[in-house]
Amino acid sequence: MNKITFSPKQKEVIRAPFDVTLEVNEGTPRSGKTTAGVFRYAYYLTITPDENHLIVAFNQEQAYRLFIECDGFGLKHIFGDLAQLKHDDNGDHLEIHTPNGIKKVYYKGGGKADSHKAITGMSLGSVVFCEINLLHMNMIQECFRRTFAAKMRYHLADLNPPPPNHPVIKEVFEVQNTRWRHWTIHDNPIISEERKKEIYETLKKNPYLLQRDWYGKRVMPEGVIYSMFDMEKHIKPTVLGMPYEMFFAADGGQGDATSVSCNIVTRYKDKFRLNRVAHYYHSGKETGQVKAMSTYAREIKAFVKWCVEKFEMRYSEFFVDPACRSLREELHLVGIDTRKADNNAHDIKGTSKGIEVGIERAQNVITNEQFFLVETDKYGHYHFIKEIGLYCRDENGKPIDEYNDAMDEFRYSVNYFYRRYVL
Known part of the structure; x- marks a missing residue:
């Protein structure tokens, strides 16, 4: 696997105790939050007694790309020869050999209204929600139900800042026992000062993008051209x-x-x-x-x-x-x-x-x-x-x-x- 250097915030996230129901990493694109989440999850998989786990993103391709692959730093690279891609009756998964037994990490899409049907009947120890604000609420809620019987119940979510009125905030973050962390591009150790300046010069042209993608704030998308598009209606x-x-x-x-x-x-x-x-x-x-x-x-x-x-x-x-x-x-x-x-x-x-x-x-x-x-x-x-x-x-x-x-x-x-x- 490629050599990696972690920022102080990434180290803090990876080493934190598993003492809450849901951990949320929210912040700007390219802030390093996904990489930290992958290594955090790899640590969890080595200590949990539960066998079956799930990574869910808008579609299966994204779930694989963001957490299984992750630009060469994903689960299959962290575990190397101890991990193998497989398929069984519950679907595609990464089978990992750990000191606490074999773990099966399924990866599925959750952006459709009926996505939750793919996990009905499964018992899970944990769920990772990639870009949780893009997932259908039916899938999110079903995921929490699927972990009720877990021995070491755990949920991890990441997202770029949504509008302040996004339903995931009140219906998920404020309902669960949640640890929330805020991220900006300054938390990513691989982004050079020159690249930061380039990104800032692009984002500052629009107040909305500057607040969202530089400062990592939840802002109403007043400048969005197609703001009339509704994910439920359209x-x-x-x-x-x-x-x-x-x-x-x-x-x-x-x-x-x-x-x-x-x-x-x-x-x-x-x-x-x-x-x-x-x-x-x-x-x-x-x-x-x-x-x-x-x-x-x-x-x-x-x-x-x-x-x-x-x-x-x-x-x-x-x-x-x-x-x-x-x-x-x-x-x-x-x-x-x-x-x-x-x-x-x-x-x-x-x-x-x-x-x-x-x-x-x-x-x-x-x-x-x-x-x-x-x-x-x-x-x-x-x-x-x-x-x-x-x-x-x-x-x-x-x-x-x-x-x-x-x-x-x-x-x-x-x-x-x-x-x-x-x-």
């Missing part, structure tokens, strides 16, 4: 209505994220709906793994094939940001014909110009209940949900060029939908 378990068309929209980059959405237009209750049913997303900057455009093209082709088979529909169009010429060329080489997406470059509507026209259309389809996310078992909406909650305006009212890769291709899909089915 996420559905299935596609509703008569299908009219399937199409794809894409925005690509190697340093920035490559984001591709599968969209199905339906007619439901005398109104056309834009259903975002699947999402391919990869960020070289976020993962540290930069892929060639030819690799993206092959993976996107597999994504398209999965969508066509899953929803049993042929797709009509594949739109790509006009600036992504290399991605378009690579897609053509693997047999996917593309068209330039409408990126609002020439749009003028009243006082709105350019992307503001597309943003206004997107806001309208959300408000008018013509846009929905549809839950799926693969290619989920984790990255879309993260971006839509962070896509903000600066102090001059202009959209900030951050957290906007999925938001850009979302706008492209709305532009096509709006012109064909709304205008």
Whole structure:
């Protein structure tokens, strides 16, 4: 495993006694809280007598990435040859050999309304909630019930600061016997002063992001562009209505994220709906793994094939940001014909110009209940949900060029939908 140096706060967290029901690490992105949580949890697993445990995130992929892998510092790396990925009747898990016997650490998704069904009947010793504010409350509450009979009951949660009125605060943090810790980027020993300055210069352009992602405060997202999006109202378990068309929209980059959405237009209750049913997303900057455009093209082709088979529909169009010429060329080489997406470059509507026209259309389809996310078992909406909650305006009212890769291709899909089915 890679060598690691802990900050004083990380050491404090790892070594703390297990004397509360729930531990919460809340604070800014890149503050080191997840790494501390992983090592804390590894320590717990070596001393608990309970056999079965659970890591839950918005989807299974995130649960694996955040705690099992964790950029080379996850559980499978900490335990090395003593850990092995396996599968049994309860699902995928990491089997770990410890001085107190074998431990099975299951990892599952918890962002859907029915996610809790995957753990019904299981007896657990502990649960880790990754980004707990993105999990469905049904799953969170079921997790606490599954540990009632544990010999060494333990729960660990981490999250970036949510709005002050987020239900997880009153319904979970204030209900349980909770130890809460606040984190900022200064608690991460691997972030250099130069990088901190770079991050600060970006965040200071927007008061909301500065307070949330620099100071780690819970603030109302007044500058969020799509604040009308509601996770309860705008996420559905299935596609509703008569299908009219399937199409794809894409925005690509190697340093920035490559984001591709599968969209199905339906007619439901005398109104056309834009259903975002699947999402391919990869960020070289976020993962540290930069892929060639030819690799993206092959993976996107597999994504398209999965969508066509899953929803049993042929797709009509594949739109790509006009600036992504290399991605378009690579897609053509693997047999996917593309068209330039409408990126609002020439749009003028009243006082709105350019992307503001597309943003206004997107806001309208959300408000008018013509846009929905549809839950799926693969290619989920984790990255879309993260971006839509962070896509903000600066102090001059202009959209900030951050957290906007999925938001850009979302706008492209709305532009096509709006012109064909709304205008």
